[in-house]
Amino acid sequence: MGRIRTIKPEFWTDEKVGELKRDERLLFLGLLNLADDEGVLKATPAFIKGQIFAYDEDLTTGIVKGWIDTLILNKMLIPFEYNGESFFLIRTFKVHQKINRPTPSKIPLNIISAVLNESSPRTPVQLSEGSLAERKGEEMEKDQGKEGDKEIDFSAPVIDPAEVDKIMKFFEFNEIQNFDKLRETGSFLACLQANGKTEYFKNQFAAYVEYKKLNDSYIHLFKNFLGTQGKLFEDGAWNAENWIHRLKSEQEKNRIKNQPVVTTQKGVNAAISVYNRLKRT
Known part of the structure; x- marks a missing residue:
C-alpha cells in the first residue's frame, strides 16, 4: 500500500539527483511512496512498474529495471536479501522523510542497520535472521527474467x-x-x-x-x-x-x-689497426 510522503525543496538541487535522468528521478520519488516507514520495499520490478507507471503502456518492466540498476549504481538503493526474499533499502530515506509515528517494518531494525553499515554500494548484502553478517560466497544468479510485463526476478550485478x-x-x-x-x-x-x-x-x-x-x-x-x-x-x-x-x-x-654492447679483444685490435692506417694516410 502506498504512503503519503513529502518532498523537500533541496531534493531538486541535490547534485546526485541531478545526475539522474528525468524518468529515473520520477522512479525514485515513486519508490518513496512504495517504501515502508523505514525505507524498505520488495525488489519486484514488475510490481514497481505497475504501481508507479500504471498508465504507461509503452513502458516495459525491463526498462524500469534498468532505471533501478542506475539507482543502485548511484548508491540510492541498496539491494539485500532477508530470509530468502529480495528487498531494496532507500539509503537516504531518513534524510528525505521524517515519520512522526512510524509503522514497524517487517524487516527487523537491526537487520536494516546492518544493511546500511555493512553494505558496499557495489555489492548486494545477503542476511538471515540467524546471522546479520552472513554473506554467501557464491555469486548471485544472473537475471533469468524476460522483457515486457512478465515478472523479472531481480538480481543485482556483483561487481568487484x-x-x-x-x-x-x-x-x-x-x-x-x-x-x-x-x-x-x-x-x-x-x-x-x-x-x-x-x-x-x-x-x-x-x-x-x-x-x-x-x-x-x-x-x-x-x-x-x-x-x-x-x-x-x-x-x-x-x-x-x-x-x-x-x-x-x-x-x-x-x-x-638496453642490452650492453659486448666487444672482444679481437674486435678492439681490428679497430686500432684501422685507426693507425687512417692516421698514416
Missing part, C-alpha cells in the same frame, strides 16, 4: 570493488569529484560480467597498465578506453589490441635496446 578502484585510480579519478565516471565504470564492469568477460578484462587491463608504463605515447581517454554500451563495450581501447602480446613485444624491444 577492487576492479572499480583500479580503473578509477588509473585515470586519476576520485569517487566524489568524478561520480559520473564511477557510475560508468560500474555499468562497464556489470556488462562485462553479464557477457562472461570479467577475467579476460582483468588480464588485458593489467597488461594495458604495464604497457603504458613502457610506452606512454599511446594516448588513452576514459571514454575511448571503455567503449560504448550499445556495442557491449567491445569497441573500447581495452579490447582494441591483445595487450598481453603487445606488452611482451614492448618488453623485448626495451631488452634489446
Whole structure:
C-alpha cells in the first residue's frame, strides 16, 4: 500500500539527483511512496512498474529495471536479501522523510542497520535472521527474467570493488569529484560480467597498465578506453589490441635496446689497426 510522503525543496538541487535522468528521478520519488516507514520495499520490478507507471503502456518492466540498476549504481538503493526474499533499502530515506509515528517494518531494525553499515554500494548484502553478517560466497544468479510485463526476478550485478578502484585510480579519478565516471565504470564492469568477460578484462587491463608504463605515447581517454554500451563495450581501447602480446613485444624491444654492447679483444685490435692506417694516410 502506498504512503503519503513529502518532498523537500533541496531534493531538486541535490547534485546526485541531478545526475539522474528525468524518468529515473520520477522512479525514485515513486519508490518513496512504495517504501515502508523505514525505507524498505520488495525488489519486484514488475510490481514497481505497475504501481508507479500504471498508465504507461509503452513502458516495459525491463526498462524500469534498468532505471533501478542506475539507482543502485548511484548508491540510492541498496539491494539485500532477508530470509530468502529480495528487498531494496532507500539509503537516504531518513534524510528525505521524517515519520512522526512510524509503522514497524517487517524487516527487523537491526537487520536494516546492518544493511546500511555493512553494505558496499557495489555489492548486494545477503542476511538471515540467524546471522546479520552472513554473506554467501557464491555469486548471485544472473537475471533469468524476460522483457515486457512478465515478472523479472531481480538480481543485482556483483561487481568487484577492487576492479572499480583500479580503473578509477588509473585515470586519476576520485569517487566524489568524478561520480559520473564511477557510475560508468560500474555499468562497464556489470556488462562485462553479464557477457562472461570479467577475467579476460582483468588480464588485458593489467597488461594495458604495464604497457603504458613502457610506452606512454599511446594516448588513452576514459571514454575511448571503455567503449560504448550499445556495442557491449567491445569497441573500447581495452579490447582494441591483445595487450598481453603487445606488452611482451614492448618488453623485448626495451631488452634489446638496453642490452650492453659486448666487444672482444679481437674486435678492439681490428679497430686500432684501422685507426693507425687512417692516421698514416
